[in-house]
Amino acid sequence: MGSNIFKERLAEVSSEAEEIIASRMAIRKQIKYILANHSTIKTQEALAKAMDKEPSEISKWLSGLHNLTHETIVKMELVLGQKIIMTDLEARAQYQETVIMHLVDREGYLSSIDAVQKININSGGAQEY
Amino acid sequence: MNSFAYIVELYRFNTVTFYTVKRPDGKTEADIFVQKISALPLFKQQFDELLAWMEYIGNSQEGAEQELLRPEGLCVALPPPATQLQSPIEIRWYCYWINEQNVIMFNGGIKTARTAQQCPNVKQHFFDGQNWANQLNEIEIFTNGQNISNLDELYFEY
Numbered sequence: 001m002g003s004n005i006f007k008e009r010l011a012e013v014s015s016e017a018e019e020i021i022a023s024r025m026a027i028r029k030q031i032k033y034i035l036a037n038h039s040t041i042k043t044q045e046a047l048a049k050a051m052d053k054e055p056s057e058i059s060k061w062l063s064g065l066h067n068l069t070h071e072t073i074v075k076m077e078l079v080l081g082q083k084i085i086m087t088d089l090e091a092r093a094q095y096q097e098t099v100i101m102h103l104v105d106r107e108g109y110l111s112s113i114d115a116v117q118k119i120n121i122n123s124g125g126a127q128e129y
Numbered sequence: 130m131n132s133f134a135y136i137v138e139l140y141r142f143n144t145v146t147f148y149t150v151k152r153p154d155g156k157t158e159a160d161i162f163v164q165k166i167s168a169l170p171l172f173k174q175q176f177d178e179l180l181a182w183m184e185y186i187g188n189s190q191e192g193a194e195q196e197l198l199r200p201e202g203l204c205v206a207l208p209p210p211a212t213q214l215q216s217p218i219e220i221r222w223y224c225y226w227i228n229e230q231n232v233i234m235f236n237g238g239i240k241t242a243r244t245a246q247q248c249p250n251v252k253q254h255f256f257d258g259q260n261w262a263n264q265l266n267e268i269e270i271f272t273n274g275q276n277i278s279n280l281d282e283l284y285f286e287y
Contacts, residue, residue, distance in 0.1 A: 002141060003149070005160040005164060006159060007140060018185075060210070063208070064197065065178060
């Protein structure tokens with residue numbers, strides 16, 4: 001079943017193209033997730049208004065085939081008040097903070113300093129926790 | 130005497146099955162399109178991105194969301210709507226959206242004019258797309274997940 005011609009051409013797609021599309025679609029997914037959970041900016045139209053752009057511009061950005069600049073992403077992050085892209089180090093820092101808050105809440109007697117020592121993020125403990 | 134075209138499977142991803150049109154001469158519209166665009170080195174990167182995009186949505190949890198397809202009269206097309214792309218994609222691949230799991234791919238080409246009707250490369254494929262979409266709109270298409278259940282009944286005038 002299926003087409004060998006399509007299958008063979010699909011196999012020739014460069015891994016660079018695959019990575020670029022995967023990255024753009026991940027950004028699209030994150031923006032849609034933020035909009036779905038945002039307190040005030042819930043739609044692409046509302047995001048367009050907040051950024052003083054046309055709705056078609058936002059639609060273009062979220063197509064998955066548009067090359068969003070870092071500057072545009074930062075502007076969106078500022079309007080939305082949330083990070084869209086996070087580096088590994090930023091994610092670790094946020095994760096560390098979240099785990100500490102959780103432990104302090106749950107255990108009560110744990111001080112945040114104790115929690116940091118127990119988790120030992122810098123030695124890779126965060127991934128195992 | 131009328132000739133008939135049939136719907137056949139093109140490629141099945143984890144979430145989306147793409148179908149195409151089998152012509153009376155046995156060739157499929159999608160194969161003709163793929164061979165035509167693949168023969169144009171200038172458009173290799175564009176086509177790579179378009180295929181990578183199909184692969185991504187084909188395997189994504191959400192599938193072929195309708196908003197990701199470009200409205201083209203009665204049918205739709207790839208790439209997604211983006212009228213002011215920094216690097217516009219000139220490839221047009223006309224198709225018929227059934228639902229998030231099932232899409233029928235027609236033919237297309239490199240669009241060189243402002244409208245499809247004015248472009249010598251895609252005009253015929255645009256009109257074919259309108260004609261076939263119109264006929265498919267009249268036929269009840271039953272799906273079960275990413276399968277068209279009544280595939281044997283799906284034929285139309287070519």
